[in-house]
Amino acid sequence: xxxxxxxxxxxxxxxxxxxxxxxxxxxxxxxxxxxxxxxxxxxxxxxxxxxxxxxxxxxxxxxxxxxxxxxxxxxxxxxxxxxxxxxxxxxxxxxxxxxxxxxxxxxxxxxxxxxxxxxxxxxxxxxxxxxxxxxxxxxxxxxxxxxxxxxxxxxxxxxxxxxxxxxxxxxxxxxxxxxxxxxxxxxxxxxxxxxxxxxxxxxxxxxxxxxxxxxxxxxxxxxxxxxxxxxxxxxxxxxxxxxxxxxxxxxxxxxxxxxxxxxxxxxxxxxxxxxxxxxxxxxxxxxxxxxxxxxxxxxxxxxxxxxxxxxxxxxxxxxxxxxxxxxxxxxxxxxxxxxxxxxxxxxxx
Amino acid sequence: xxxxxxxxxxxxxxxxxxxxxxxxxxxxxxxxxxxxxxxxxxxxxxxxxxxxxxxxxxxxxxxxxxxxxxxxxxxxxxxxxxxxxxxxxxxxxxxxxxxxxxxxxxxxxxxxxxxxxxxxxxxxxxxxxxxxxxxxxxxxxxxxxxxxxxxxxxxxxxxxxxxxxxxxxxxxxxxxxxxxxxxxxxxxxxxxxxxxxxxxxxxxxxxxxxxxxxxxxxxxxxxxxxxxxxxxxxxxxxxxxxxxxxxxxxxxxxxxxxxxxxxxxxxxxxxxxxxxxxxx
Numbered sequence: 001x002x003x004x005x006x007x008x009x010x011x012x013x014x015x016x017x018x019x020x021x022x023x024x025x026x027x028x029x030x031x032x033x034x035x036x037x038x039x040x041x042x043x044x045x046x047x048x049x050x051x052x053x054x055x056x057x058x059x060x061x062x063x064x065x066x067x068x069x070x071x072x073x074x075x076x077x078x079x080x081x082x083x084x085x086x087x088x089x090x091x092x093x094x095x096x097x098x099x100x101x102x103x104x105x106x107x108x109x110x111x112x113x114x115x116x117x118x119x120x121x122x123x124x125x126x127x128x129x130x131x132x133x134x135x136x137x138x139x140x141x142x143x144x145x146x147x148x149x150x151x152x153x154x155x156x157x158x159x160x161x162x163x164x165x166x167x168x169x170x171x172x173x174x175x176x177x178x179x180x181x182x183x184x185x186x187x188x189x190x191x192x193x194x195x196x197x198x199x200x201x202x203x204x205x206x207x208x209x210x211x212x213x214x215x216x217x218x219x220x221x222x223x224x225x226x227x228x229x230x231x232x233x234x235x236x237x238x239x240x241x242x243x244x245x246x247x248x249x250x251x252x253x254x255x256x257x258x259x260x261x262x263x264x265x266x267x268x269x270x271x272x273x274x275x276x277x278x279x280x281x282x283x284x285x286x287x288x289x290x291x292x293x294x295x296x297x298x299x300x301x302x303x304x305x306x307x308x309x310x311x312x313x314x315x316x317x318x319x320x321x322x323x324x325x326x327x328x329x330x331x332x333x334x335x336x337x338x339x340x341x342x343x344x345x346x347x348x349x
Numbered sequence: 350x351x352x353x354x355x356x357x358x359x360x361x362x363x364x365x366x367x368x369x370x371x372x373x374x375x376x377x378x379x380x381x382x383x384x385x386x387x388x389x390x391x392x393x394x395x396x397x398x399x400x401x402x403x404x405x406x407x408x409x410x411x412x413x414x415x416x417x418x419x420x421x422x423x424x425x426x427x428x429x430x431x432x433x434x435x436x437x438x439x440x441x442x443x444x445x446x447x448x449x450x451x452x453x454x455x456x457x458x459x460x461x462x463x464x465x466x467x468x469x470x471x472x473x474x475x476x477x478x479x480x481x482x483x484x485x486x487x488x489x490x491x492x493x494x495x496x497x498x499x500x501x502x503x504x505x506x507x508x509x510x511x512x513x514x515x516x517x518x519x520x521x522x523x524x525x526x527x528x529x530x531x532x533x534x535x536x537x538x539x540x541x542x543x544x545x546x547x548x549x550x551x552x553x554x555x556x557x558x559x560x561x562x563x564x565x566x567x568x569x570x571x572x573x574x575x576x577x578x579x580x581x582x583x584x585x586x587x588x589x590x591x592x593x594x595x596x597x598x599x600x601x602x603x604x605x606x607x608x609x610x611x612x613x614x615x616x617x618x619x620x621x622x623x624x625x626x627x628x629x
Contacts, residue, residue, distance in 0.1 A: 107507075108507060109516075182541075183544050195541065277530035277532075278531040279529060279531065299531070301508075302385075302508050305438055306422075307442075
């Protein structure tokens with residue numbers, strides 16, 4: 001419902017913004033004389049100005065609340081990790097200086113605790129790499145198929161199906177990996193360890209595929225139709241058009257999609273916790289178990305003695321995760337804006 | 350018309366509110382928080398007790414022994430479930446805040462069972478062999494009388510009370526081999542071992558479904574026992590532990606009644622139903 005107050009404002013704004021008489025519409029017809037009068041006398045009532053002001057500020061406030069939450073969480077995480085930096089972190093054995101984190105053994109609950117986070121960092125990168133290496137080609141090809149080749153009916157089934165995968169609870173994917181996928185992978189490759197980096201990466205790719213797919217699909221459908229038509233008109237086959245014209249043109253979007261996929265894989269907790277075996281090893285083999293940073297926080301936070309060195313170290317790992325995703329997002333922003341956009345959108349900009 | 354309606358709504362609202370308040374005032378709430386190992390047991394206790402005494406509400410949450418103990422320290426829970434004894438650093442924190450080191454009440458026993466795949470020919474292991482397997486010194490099943498295959502060792506996450514109990518009692522305080530795969534929760538371990546011909550894992554006796562329970566010998570020559578009610582209550586099974594409740598001060602009133610009921614034959618029979626072992 002439109003109140004007279006509002007209609008008059010809409011009308012007055014139209015009058016102000018349009019250099020010529022607006023097209024008469026049936027609804028405005030009846031109230032035009034009044035609105036014109038008002039517009040002439042005082043452009044905006046005081047009431048409306050106040051209302052406008054309040055709405056504007058409250059929306060801005062809501063936007064800032066989300067920003068404030070992020071800041072607050074950051075402050076909290078840093079505060080909990082602070083004892084490590086000031087040298088006040090202690091465990092049952094004694095003080096834990098920061099340098100003990102930069103070692104190769106993770107045995108935090110022990111009579112001689114070892115807090116080396118290198119295996120965890122290694123584990124996170126290994127699983128992320130495997131999952132994105134599996135997910136990116138699948139997702140990009142799937143996006144190409146749905147935008148370029150698929151008949152409308154198939155597209156309308158396929159697209160929501162892949163997108164629903166994004167809404168799957170990760171604990172379900174994790175359990176599926178633990179029970180079904182792990183046995184299948186073990187049989188297929190004849191490996192000793194059921195739960196390993198590869199199984200974890202494969203399970204993780206189920207969570208990453210929809211993200212890369214959705215964003216790539218958006219990037220491809222946003223391309224001007226003329227591009228495709230021109231390519232086909234020049235005699236390129238549909239496949240050539242897709243692979244050498246459309247995909248390169250959508251590169252900024254595809255790149256952003258992959259980076260977001262990397263971010264998702266890096267931060268994912270439940271799937272890797274259930275599927276990778278969580279042994280903190282540094283091994284070049286993809287069939288060895290790994291322990292990731294996120295899984296470590298997820299598994300250990302619940303039982304840790306609050307306030308002691310182990311607790312602070314878990315928050316320190318949280319800071320590492322945060323810094324990584326920050327760098328990832330900044331890179332995405334920077335590369336997409338300054339390099340890829342310029343290169344691929346040609347001379348028009 | 351409008352006024353009548355408003356009045357009616359107000360009256361109904363007021364009556365409901367008063368009723369709710371009255372109910373709220375009449376029921377005492379006991380909050381219980383802690384160990385995930387004990388959460389099923391604690392819930393069963395709470396249900397049975399509330400069915401018996403409708404004036405008391407018992408709220409049970411899991412989260413882990415550490416979460417429960419820190420809640421006890423922060424004053425956000427009345428009772429804490431723990432599958433491990435309280436640590437010194439935690440006792441000190443409790444002392445700083447409440448000038449008490451808390452009251453420890455053993456409420457049930459649990460036998461740590463070793464699981465193997467049902468197709469595994471090995472039926473019994475000695476404590477030393479188990480230790481060597483978890484330290485990574487024995488790597489092949491043929492060294493303990495099985496077939497020639499690599500042992501895939503599963504354990505709990507280091508946050509679990511079972512992890513620490515097993516390390517202290519079986520590994521005699523030494524660290525697990527880095528090759529031990531740690532899984533979140535006993536159910537995940539049972540599942541992994543059930544699907545893995547060469548797997549071995551440990552956990553509460555209640556969870557052993559679809560896997561073989563390995564009998565345990567105290568020394569190489571002593572008889573092997575399975576974790577059963579008889580062997581555990583008789584103290585014959587070598588790796589048994591207590592499960593605890595912790596409270597800040599000596600319980601009184603409703604809380605005392607609840608804990609007394611848990612320790613009574615009726616409460617202890619629940620322990621048996623859930624798959625753990627009663628104290629006596």
